[in-house]
Amino acid sequence: DQQVKQNxxxxxxxxxxxxxxxxxxxxxxxxYFLWYKKYPAEGPTFLISIxxxxxxxxxxxxxxxxxxxxxxxxxxxxxxxxxxxxxxxCAASGSRGGSxxxxxxxxxxxxxxxx
Amino acid sequence: xxxxxxxPSRVIxxxxxxxxxxxxSLDFQATTMxxxxxxxxxxxxxxxxxxxxxxxxxxxxxxxxxxLINHASLTLSTLTVTSAHPEDSSFYICSAVTSGxxxxxxxxxxxxxxx
Numbered sequence: 001d002q003q004v005k006q007n008x009x010x011x012x013x014x015x016x017x018x019x020x021x022x023x024x025x026x027x028x029x030x031x032y033f034l035w036y037k038k039y040p041a042e043g044p045t046f047l048i049s050i051x052x053x054x055x056x057x058x059x060x061x062x063x064x065x066x067x068x069x070x071x072x073x074x075x076x077x078x079x080x081x082x083x084x085x086x087x088x089x090c091a092a093s094g095s096r097g098g099s100x101x102x103x104x105x106x107x108x109x110x111x112x113x114x115x
Numbered sequence: 116x117x118x119x120x121x122x123p124s125r126v127i128x129x130x131x132x133x134x135x136x137x138x139x140s141l142d143f144q145a146t147t148m149x150x151x152x153x154x155x156x157x158x159x160x161x162x163x164x165x166x167x168x169x170x171x172x173x174x175x176x177x178x179x180x181x182x183l184i185n186h187a188s189l190t191l192s193t194l195t196v197t198s199a200h201p202e203d204s205s206f207y208i209c210s211a212v213t214s215g216x217x218x219x220x221x222x223x224x225x226x227x228x229x230x
Contacts, residue, residue, distance in 0.1 A: 004158075034218065043119070043208050043221035044159070089158065101147065101212055103219060105158040 003027045004092050006106035014114055019077040021109050023090030026071065030092035034103070035064060035075045038087045047088075048075070080113045087111070117143050119211050121222035128199055128229055135195045136225045138209030144189035145211035149219065150182075153206040165192045199229040 005024045013019045021035075031052035036044035050057040050064045050073065057064050063076045077084055090106040118141040128134050138148055147166050151159040163184050165171045171184035181203075183195040192211075196203050206226055210219040 002158075009156075036221075041124075041206075041224065041226065043121075043210075043223045046218045046220065049218065101219065102149070102161055102164065103159075103210075104161075107156070107158045 002106075003030075004090055004104050004106040006090055006109050008109050009107070010110040010112070012112045012114060013080050015082055016079045019075075019080045019084065019111055019113065021075040021077075021088050021090075021111065023073050023075075023106055024071055025073075025092050027092070027094070027104070028071070029094045030104075032093045032096050033064070033066060033073050034091045034093075035062075036089045036091060036105075037084075038089060038108070044089055077111075080111075082113045082115050085111055085113050117141075117211070117213075117220040119145075119209065119220045119222040121207075121209060121225050123225060124223060125226045126228070128227070130200055130229055131198055133195055133197045134199055134227060135193055136207055136209075136227070138192045138194070138211070138222050140190045140211045140213070140220075143211075143213050145192070145213055146189065147212050148186060148192040149210045149212075150184060150192075150194050151208045151210065153208060153224075159208060162194075196227065199227070201229045203227065204229045 034049040035047045038044045048062045066073045087108040089108045091103040120139045122137045150162045153159045162177045163171045163173045165186040167186045173179045186192040208224040210221045
């Protein structure tokens, strides 16, 4: 049973436009959410996170929105750049820090930004 | 950001042999390290949580006698795949956390191929 779902395996957008990556979760105990970017044969790189007490967090071109009632979050990248092309993983946790800080990952969405 | 390294990046071994993978935090002390496994086009699956100086905590379905984890110091954790079989071929990734940092920092991963 997948607790974190990324239903779109791939997404293709034009350079300069907005990329919207979606993620749904089922476990109501999750209260911390993260997005990671991953290139082939490399480890994930942290992008942005959001705590359940917020509904939006912004960092430069990246914004994460959280809708707790719908158990849904999304990552917006604007403007999209070709260098953003990678697999994006959504992850969730029930606690931050320490040995209980376990991340549950979605399957990832391959984003391709076309020049 | 914090740097986590893994060694080796790639390893090919014969069925029945054992392989050790190292995970090091280079510029911080990692109180907890996590080991993940990723199959092609699948999400990262947490295998075990490793705390310095204590026994690792394994996730359900992960054989602790097959995947030996040692967290000997605050900067080093090792994963040994014992009596490897072709089905153990996968991408193994570690991550590390420390007090005061809310994100997990991931290593670049190790590609294991068992022939």
